[in-house]
Amino acid sequence: MTLLEPARRVEGQTPAEQRPKLSIQSVSKRFRTARNQEVHALDRVSLDVNEGEFVCLVGPSGCGKSTLLNLIAGLDRPDAGAILADSNPVEGPGPDRMVMFQESALFPWLDVMDNVLFGLKCKRNLPKSARRDVAMHFLRLVGLEKFVHSSVHELSGGMKQRVALARALAPNPRVLLMDEPFAALDAMTREQLYGDLQAIWTARRKTIVFVTHNVREAVCLGDRVVLFSPHPGRIREQYRVDLPRPRDINDVALAEQATAITRALRAHAEAKEVA
Amino acid sequence: MRRAITATLFFVLLLALWEGLVRAGVWSKVLVPSPLKVLTYFQTSLADGTLLAASWVTLKRLLLGYLAGVVLGVPLGMACARWKSCQDTVGVLALGLQTLPSVCWAPLALLWFGQNEWAIFFITFMGSLWSISLAVEAGVRNVPPIYTRAARTMGSGGLHTWVFVMLPASLPFVVSGMKQGWAFAWRSLMSAEIYVTILTGLGLGHLLHYGRELHAMEQVIAIMLLIIGIGLAVDRTLFLPWERFMHKRWGLTG
Numbered sequence: 001m002t003l004l005e006p007a008r009r010v011e012g013q014t015p016a017e018q019r020p021k022l023s024i025q026s027v028s029k030r031f032r033t034a035r036n037q038e039v040h041a042l043d044r045v046s047l048d049v050n051e052g053e054f055v056c057l058v059g060p061s062g063c064g065k066s067t068l069l070n071l072i073a074g075l076d077r078p079d080a081g082a083i084l085a086d087s088n089p090v091e092g093p094g095p096d097r098m099v100m101f102q103e104s105a106l107f108p109w110l111d112v113m114d115n116v117l118f119g120l121k122c123k124r125n126l127p128k129s130a131r132r133d134v135a136m137h138f139l140r141l142v143g144l145e146k147f148v149h150s151s152v153h154e155l156s157g158g159m160k161q162r163v164a165l166a167r168a169l170a171p172n173p174r175v176l177l178m179d180e181p182f183a184a185l186d187a188m189t190r191e192q193l194y195g196d197l198q199a200i201w202t203a204r205r206k207t208i209v210f211v212t213h214n215v216r217e218a219v220c221l222g223d224r225v226v227l228f229s230p231h232p233g234r235i236r237e238q239y240r241v242d243l244p245r246p247r248d249i250n251d252v253a254l255a256e257q258a259t260a261i262t263r264a265l266r267a268h269a270e271a272k273e274v275a
Numbered sequence: 276m277r278r279a280i281t282a283t284l285f286f287v288l289l290l291a292l293w294e295g296l297v298r299a300g301v302w303s304k305v306l307v308p309s310p311l312k313v314l315t316y317f318q319t320s321l322a323d324g325t326l327l328a329a330s331w332v333t334l335k336r337l338l339l340g341y342l343a344g345v346v347l348g349v350p351l352g353m354a355c356a357r358w359k360s361c362q363d364t365v366g367v368l369a370l371g372l373q374t375l376p377s378v379c380w381a382p383l384a385l386l387w388f389g390q391n392e393w394a395i396f397f398i399t400f401m402g403s404l405w406s407i408s409l410a411v412e413a414g415v416r417n418v419p420p421i422y423t424r425a426a427r428t429m430g431s432g433g434l435h436t437w438v439f440v441m442l443p444a445s446l447p448f449v450v451s452g453m454k455q456g457w458a459f460a461w462r463s464l465m466s467a468e469i470y471v472t473i474l475t476g477l478g479l480g481h482l483l484h485y486g487r488e489l490h491a492m493e494q495v496i497a498i499m500l501l502i503i504g505i506g507l508a509v510d511r512t513l514f515l516p517w518e519r520f521m522h523k524r525w526g527l528t529g
Binding site: 073074075092093094095097098099101103105107108109110111118119122123151152153154167171 | 421422424425426427428429430431435439440443444446523524525526
């Protein structure tokens with residue numbers, strides 16, 4: 001694990017020949033809560049994500065990591081700053097940036113197959129006959145080929161998230177955005193899905209931005225861990241994780257790195273309290 | 276099987292009790308006819324075609340009024356859920372008119388349209404429209420926002436989202452609203468037929484009304500039973516398939 005220096009970060013990630021897949025440039029976002037309190041969710045946050053990189057955004061709740069994900073997805077607009085995907089400004093949601101939510105957000109009126117087909121049907125350039133094959137391919141990839149005709153309510157929480165993963169991957173997005181997708185699952189299922197996700201990522205090298213509040217999860221999955229601090233939401237530190245894959249969440253080396261990051265996280269929180 | 280036996284036994288006992296009380300002479304035979312007399316009325320009026328003709332007239336009116344209520348009520352409810360200005364205007368109107376028993380439209384309808392099918396249609400339509408609209412509005416409002424967010428990230432938007440996400444997502448509410456609308460339409464039509472004497476066709480409500488005028492209580496009771504029967508049959512054919520589907524997909528019990 002290496003702590004990335006701010007200076008090195010800027011130079012190292014925007015070489016002229018390799019443009020970043022995602023470029024977040026000095027983005028700010030405020031919104032009002034129900035009680036009319038203003039929350040400064042993001043304060044001039046800048047971040048570049050390279051093609052094929054697995055980046056985890058970590059921080060306590062309220063640090064703006066989910067807000068940033070929604071901005072990248074185009075579901076919300078930033079108050080200031082710009083977000084570029086493949087050098088094009090993000091104007092709204094698009095199938096090049098698929099999102100996986102904490103709840104599966106699967107449609108209960110469709111069966112498993114039709115849920116995966118939904119995103120494919122929104123892609124105009126895909127012929128009808130090919131859709132089913134593509135959907136089947138991804139359902140097989142997540143190990144659910146036997147549940148093609150099941151209803152959503154018949155699936156367990158882990159299976160639902162697998163379907164959601166297949167649904168997000170099927171239209172072949174350039175970037176996969178994951179918003180605490182495993183937070184609501186039990187530990188066993190979660191560990192299985194860490195394995196599956198790593199296998200899929202290793203095979204396909206999809207660019208992934210993964211939001212979590214679980215530092216160990218971030219170290220287990222990410223190439224880079226980006227640490228956020230709240231009020232206002234800012235990037236504090238970035239760490240490169242060089243552990244070999246596939247990684248096991250219970251691995252000792254992994255746990256040590258996670259502890260170091262957690263310590264840094266706590267130090268920031270305490271420094272804030274003193275100030 | 277056990278439940279079927281229990282149910283049958285219950286209704287046989289009920290009939291026996293009715294017959295027994297009639298034979299014991301508890302009430303005047305003019306007011307409470309025996310079940311056998313009701314059965315005889317069924318037989319003769321089925322044979323001479325009165326019942327079928329009246330049922331046909333009634334069902335036709337019901338379907339017309341109800342369908343018009345659905346055709347207008349579903350988009351109206353969606354519009355109220357979508358636009359605040361629609362909710363503050365038409366939505367409030369719907370809420371108010373929903374509380375008005377639809378037979379209250381009868382005096383107005385008679386003067387506006389005269390003693391004809393239009394008056395009946397209007398009353399039935401007014402009876403079902405508002406409850407359908409309100410149910411659809413509630414249904415769309417209750418669609419979890421995460422569905423639309425997910426759909427938007429997959430490239431769905433505008434009309435596509437309404438047709439393929441909002442409408443199916445609110446299906447449980449829409450179906451229960453349609454069912455409620457159906458019940459209201461059925462009640463409205465019966466009130467209208469009893470209240471509005473028209474010359475363009477004899478419906479079940481009219482038969483009920485004339486039964487009273489002629490002191491033919493077996494006719495009144497027979498028509499009441501038929502009205503119950505039709506209500507149940509429609510529930511089975513029109514709504515049960517939808518409820519089955521929702522039970523299978525959503526895992527809802529209902």
